[in-house]
Amino acid sequence: MSETEHRPAYLCGQLHAALRALENIGARTNKLAEAHSLYQAARSPQNELRKHLKAAGDHILAAVARGGAHAAAAREVFQGIPAFIPAKGLPPGALDNRDSALFSDGYNEQLSLYKEKYGALFV
Numbered sequence: 243m244s245e246t247e248h249r250p251a252y253l254c255g256q257l258h259a260a261l262r263a264l265e266n267i268g269a270r271t272n273k274l275a276e277a278h279s280l281y282q283a284a285r286s287p288q289n290e291l292r293k294h295l296k297a298a299g300d301h302i303l304a305a306v307a308r309g310g311a312h313a314a315a316a317r318e319v320f321q322g323i324p325a326f327i328p329a330k331g332l333p334p335g336a337l338d339n340r341d342s343a344l345f346s347d348g349y350n351e352q353l354s355l356y357k358e359k360y361g362a363l364f365v
Contacts, residue, residue: 250328251341254287255348257326261294263319263356267312267363268301280349284342288332298323315360326352 262274273279274294283290298320305316337345357364 249341249344250330250333251284251287251337251344252348253326253328254283254291254332254337255345255350256352257291257323258283258294258345259349259352259356260319260323260326261291261298262353263360263364264298264301264305264316265294266365267315267319267360268303268305268308270304270365272365280346284337284345286336287345288334291332295323311360312363315363319356319360 258274258280262272265271265274279290283294302316302320305312333341
């Protein structure tokens with residue numbers, strides 16, 4: 243892994259992508275894909291990502307209730323989440339321009355992987 247892939251902002255972007263995938267696969271909604279949600283997550287990663295982590299359980303339950311590929315995908319995405327949590331925790335303040343770009347890179351790259359693997363399950 244490159245040094246960039248270990249930076250907190252990049253990891254937070256990957257975490258947001260994982261939470262979006264869970265929301266999409268489980269709840270069948272795209273609220274975390276909206277520009278405002280991405281902006282808020284970069285503006286206040288600690289508050290926003292914690293809020294979405296708390297909601298992830300409901301999305302997993304919905305995916306498991308749906309069964310089959312939805313349940314399997316939600317389990318796999320959920321199991322990967324700890325790798326996206328920075329060692330020192332979620333950043334408490336707003337990300338600067340450089341870190342916002344890293345957040346976006348992490349988000350887009352991780353989301354692309356999820357869409358490649360689970361594309362048929364996304365709404």
